[in-house]
């Protein structure tokens with residue numbers, strides 16, 4: 001075994017690491033979504049009881065995943081490609097998409113869900 005063996009194999013792994021990186025470098029645009037109203041709606045609907053949401057007061061919940069930097073997620077709830085309309089549908093009625101989910105359906109207008117999605121995509 002030569003001393004160069006390990007660094008070489010690490011180098012060979014590098015391209016694989018980049019290929020797997022689940023990062024996105026653009027912010028999806030939610031048609032008719034307003035991030036300021038969305039931040040207010042996230043607080044009003046108390047999503048923060050279950051989620052940590054940066055920039056939303058008292059949103060420190062640990063029941064569901066933290067929702068920061070959402071534009072960099074590849075999937076909504078680990079299952080559905082992260083696109084604006086999918087995220088909006090999830091926010092309005094998660095159990096309709098994933099019957100086993102612990103996230104409840106929350107009664108709100110589609111406009112409010114659009115605003116929340118806009119905030120989640122635009123905030124860090």
Ligand code: HEC
Pocket residue numbers: 042045046047048049050051063064065067073075076077078087090091098100101102103104106116
């Ligand atoms: C009772 C707790 C609870 C409440 C209230 C709640 N959620 Fe969730 N949420 C969850 C759980 C648990 C998950 C993980 C579900 C899964 O993966 O099946 C989740 C998942 C999500 C996801 C997907 C996260 C990811 O990793 O892709 C989003 C987005 C989301 N919730 C947004 C919201 C918004 C917006 C509200 C308020 C309107 C809200 N949630 C209210 C429990 C909650």
